[in-house]
Amino acid sequence: QKEVEQNSGPLSVPEGAIASLNCTYSDRGSQSFFWYRQYSGKSPELIMSIYSNGDKEDGRFTAQLNKASQYVSLLIRDSQPSDSATYLCAVPHSGTYKYIFGTGTRLKVLA
Amino acid sequence: EAGVTQFPSHSVIEKGQTVTLRCDPISGHDNLYWYRRVMGKEIKFLLHFVKESKQDESGMPNNRFLAERTGGTYSTLKVQPAELEDSGVYFCASSQSSHYGYTFGSGTRLTVV
Numbered sequence: 001q002k003e004v005e006q007n008s009g010p011l012s013v014p015e016g017a018i019a020s021l022n023c024t025y026s027d028r029g030s031q032s033f034f035w036y037r038q039y040s041g042k043s044p045e046l047i048m049s050i051y052s053n054g055d056k057e058d059g060r061f062t063a064q065l066n067k068a069s070q071y072v073s074l075l076i077r078d079s080q081p082s083d084s085a086t087y088l089c090a091v092p093h094s095g096t097y098k099y100i101f102g103t104g105t106r107l108k109v110l111a
Numbered sequence: 112e113a114g115v116t117q118f119p120s121h122s123v124i125e126k127g128q129t130v131t132l133r134c135d136p137i138s139g140h141d142n143l144y145w146y147r148r149v150m151g152k153e154i155k156f157l158l159h160f161v162k163e164s165k166q167d168e169s170g171m172p173n174n175r176f177l178a179e180r181t182g183g184t185y186s187t188l189k190v191q192p193a194e195l196e197d198s199g200v201y202f203c204a205s206s207q208s209s210h211y212g213y214t215f216g217s218g219t220r221l222t223v224v
Binding site: 004036049090096099102104 | 115142144146152153154155156159166167169170202206211212213214215216217218
């Protein structure tokens, strides 16, 4: 089992719909969770962080964390073609600064 | 605020040659990290500096890789001698603390032929 797992996609959603991206992790000691967006050929860009169970909203983005079930998700409301990118889930290895990344989910928002 | 700067952006070298990658972190960020993504795989940790000290180098693949951080400012990652499997994108990132996430550089795409 991989330490951080994501469905590689592509996940295709129509413009204006909600995109739901999921991530599961194996380290029960993990305390912080990050979502990065990466456009093709560009660097990963931090878009959301979450530390507590529940939801955290920032604009059109909502991160959801469930530590008991060891999953973290990212919802993108009113999806736009400019949201088309690969979304990476990153989980610091407990007690360290070392991030474990998932392989990323490629999102395509269709105009 | 200037971001994390990496250069070169691309490098093509022959197997057996030496390549040095450079990273300039965001000013004031004590933490500097190197990561690598090989084709089709996830981004993987290589090492972590706190100022000039190596905090964790557990991800360095072998002794052909040498990282330094002079005076706690910029960092270099040297690959000597390069092998075909070293091809990939090398990312540098920096942070003030791990709690707030990293800022990544644009990466160096290394191709070993």
